[in-house]
Amino acid sequence: MAKVTLTVNGRTMSSECDDRTLLVHFIRDKLGLTGTHVGCDTTQCGACVVHMDGKSVKSCSILAVQAAGSTVTTIEGIASQGELHPVQAAFNQHHGLQCGFCTPGMVMTAVDMINRHGGQLDEQTVRHELEGNICRCTGYHNIVKAVLSANEEMHGASRQAAE
Amino acid sequence: MYDTNYHRASSVEEAVKLRSSQDEARYLSGGMTLIATMKQRLAAPSDLVDLRHVASMKGISVEGRKVRIGAATTHAEVASSSALRAVCPAICHLAGMIGDPHVRHMGTIGGSVANNDPAADYPSAVLALNATVVTDRREISADDYFQGMFDTALEEGELITAITFEAPEKAGYAKFPNPASRYALTGVFVAKSGSGVRVAVTGAGSNGVFRVKDLEAALLANWSAESVSSVTVDASQMMEDMHATPDYRANLVKVMAKRAVQAAG
Structure with missing residues (x-):
């Protein structure tokens, strides 16, 4: 088990997870941000794309522990003050x-x-x-x-x- | 995915030490192959040693014609490097065709070269550029490094830290991508320098990346797409699978070689 701390959509968030937990599952199941989807689970479909340290990545192909300490932006984090991006x-x-x-x-x-x-x-x-x-x-x-x-x-x- | 233990290294020494402390440990660079393989339970390393935070393994330096690409440099960084584009645009072009934008933000040159997938792009560039694979303990010439499908000269626990090469006068890369996976069904990298011409083929060979000496000789005599036409490529050494027959791949080697020469100018 690892304690993973991320800055997600501008907020610092932490949770415990297995070292093998994928970032997408961490975001959805531990942080409750279910806007990021799992489409194929084989790195092909791109439904799980988030930004990690400002770059688009497939969160189904990265471990949450790899992302520890990073700044992550999900689909929930791009609108501002009620205005769509x-x-x-x-x-x-x-x-x-x-x-x-x-x-x-x-x-x-x-x-x-x-x-x-x-x-x-x-x-x-x-x-x-x-x-x-x-x-x-x-x-x-x-x-x-x-x-x-x-x-x-x-x-x-x-x-x-x-x- | 089977359970695993994650370690984050901050230096080459620490990475090698962490790797050697566990029998079933693996290095983890961008993870674009390894994580996918672990998800399918085709790999089950007890421990992963993350290399993404080893600063000395990152970045591109170009001094005159001498190029050094840190092993943990991503495909996106290689594709967008203006310093590299100025001396060897072919390798930028190659890196920009690997996978998709998200994969290129994570995947690294060191990971690709260490894995030596028979359809990966980078092995053809490393071999055609007569590059040197620099590891934590020695330097290996490309001709000695690639030893067959997924097989390399790397010893147990040996870590690639950089790829170095002298920029050629001309180089070009052309690939026919598998329409689904974007891996090379056949990819050809050609390079012309003072010491001669080298032609390396990925995706097509039944035993991984290889050089085509007849094409090298023809292009040395006459650097043009037309001179490729006169060469016969032996189909008996080509891979056969559901995507293409050996004859089709042998033909693709010539077609891609022509396009690579045209791209090189």
Whole structure:
């Protein structure tokens, strides 16, 4: 058993778990944050994507003890003061989901992608970057639209702020 | 997953000591292969020695043409390194095609080279670049290092700390990815330097990564995609599985070699 302490969505949280406990199970079962999903359990589907120290990772393929001391952001942590994150708002506006199971991972992936590319995103890049996330409903078209729209919103907004 | 005991090392010495104190211990780098294997109960190490916090094993340094990539450097870091891109863009291109963005944020070059999966990308680069595998106790040349499928020259408990190489004049990598797993169905890395041409193939061989001497000779005589056409690649050494026949893989070696030469320029 290990005591794992993480900063999750800005709050320090601790719990005991087995050394073999996966980060996704720690987040869901010990911390009660069930927005992060387990889709395939074989590192393929991306429903479990969270940010660890600012980078997107598959939380089903990391032990909670590996993440100890890290800063983790989950889908519950990206909206602020009741306002949806621009990526969440874009998924809503463009209907970037049907059943919604993959959506937490898609949204966390999109936020990481937009941050990394600094506004330089086109459709081909978005499609390539989504290779680690599987959606069985939408056929991806509306997801891609939502990501591009959120990218415009986030970088358009930052350009305005800079002016 | 079977139970295991986790240890976090902060130095190479501590990692080697922790590893040697338990018979069934394994090093854990990014864990993108090992954790998945443990989840399937195909591996059951009693202890894991986490290398992600060993500072001396991280980072990329480029001095002139000399490159050193710390073993715990992630694929994402290699793919986005501007210093590395300036001297050897092919290895950045290769790293950017491994797995997916999330896997690239965790997986490391040292982990890939230590595991020596027959369809992993990095072994082809290490072999074609005539790189040196630096460990806690010695330096191993790439030609001596790779010994077959999942088999390497590493001794029990030996830890890769860095990969070093001299940047070539030209290099290129092309892979035909398995559409589901993104592993190389066939990947070819070509490198041209003052000492000659080296061509290494991953994903296709029945015994892991290998060099194709006939392609090397043809490209040394004439560095062009056309000169690949005249070479016959022996299908008898190719892997056969549900994804591709040996003949298909032998053909892919030539097609990928051409694309790699074109990418190298």
